[in-house]
Amino acid sequence: MILNLVLHKAAAEGDIEPFNASNQNLNRILTPIKNIILHIHIISPSRTPKKTQFVKKILEIYPPLLLQVNVNGDTPLNLAAKYGNNKGNTALHEAVRNARLNVVEIVTKEDPEFSYFGNDSGETPLYIAVERKCPLIAAKILETCKSAAHEGPDGKTALHAAVMRHDLDQNGWTPLHYAEYYGCFHAAEWLLKSDNSAAYIVDKDRKMTALNLAAGQWYSNIMEAIIFQCPDCCELVDKMGWNFLRFAMTVKSLNNFLRNRSFTNIISNF
Missing domain, CATH: 1.25.40.20 (Ankyrin repeat-containing domain)
Known part of the structure; x- marks a missing residue:
């Protein structure tokens, strides 16, 4: 037509x-x-x-x-x-600004090598996601884009700022909690390198750390990254007294754990 x-x-x-x-x-x-x-x-x-x-x-x-x-x-x-379009926004800027996670996924997968520079105001899509407290979108950008720019206006750095102020949502989750829960390894690694003290923050409900969340989903590579950076996180328990091993036990049998090379590496350092 x-x-x-x-x-x-x-x-x-x-x-x-x-x-x-x-x-x-x-x-x-x-x-x-x-x-x-x-x-x-x-x-x-x-x-x-x-x-x-x-x-x-x-x-x-x-x-x-x-x-x-x-x-x-x-x-x-x-x-x-x-x-671009009005004010220099790309499609990803627009998707983030309108909190369209499904569009963000499509856009970032289409060209993961693209860094998504700032608009006319100096705002990158990642900066907008953090500023607007959209941790799922921020985590998706970090996970998919191989070189996501994170600059903001006036020399601000989006994700560093969020981590340094421990930008919590209504449930007390930090960006690191979300990265762990959804298995975003690269995002979690980046956040830990920026400020590993976020690994010690617990949520408001069950008092769980990001390590507890990763263990509950059995994201072994993320668990190893946290334990390598913050080994004493292993000692932290939630309000029911569960540590990360107890969470891990809820999703795998002990035999499966012991057959898993990554798990063997983890417990050998515990």
Whole structure:
């Protein structure tokens, strides 16, 4: 289906209404060079401040559009990274700002080598995630992006700042707790190197450390990283008196533990 003038103008200006009724056919609305409505919107000089909502709503209707290529092999994501948009935000900036974890996953997996530089205000996507207290998004960026920039405005460093002030959520979880719970090894390693005192912070409910959480999920590589950096964490217990070994026992049998080389390495240092 060729993109007619009415739909082309709507896409360029960020008018969502003409596309609401064609949710299953958005990938078929094309220009002769196979640009879809997101390509048109991103490169259009006439786009309006509605842009953020337009992209968000279009992706809610049909998420695969983010990765659809034109004849030049460019996805909307490629163009967003190349051209940016209002205030220099890339697609990842917009996804983080709108707390769209599913879009963050798509964007970062598409190009994990891209560092995602700061926008016109000097804010990187990682900085925005930390500033807005979105630890899951911050952890996903750190886990997927191999060289995620973490600078913020005025020389601030996003994740360092979060770790140094032990940025807790309503449950008393730090970014390290989230990294451990979701098995984000690279994020956990980075956080520990930034400030390993976060490993000693317990949550509000069960008084669990990040090591307890990692043991409960049996993330052996993360457990080893914490114990290597903070060996005395092994002595900390939750409010029920459980240490990390007790948590580990809840998800594996003792025989499985002893057959696991990583576990043998852990207990030999305990």
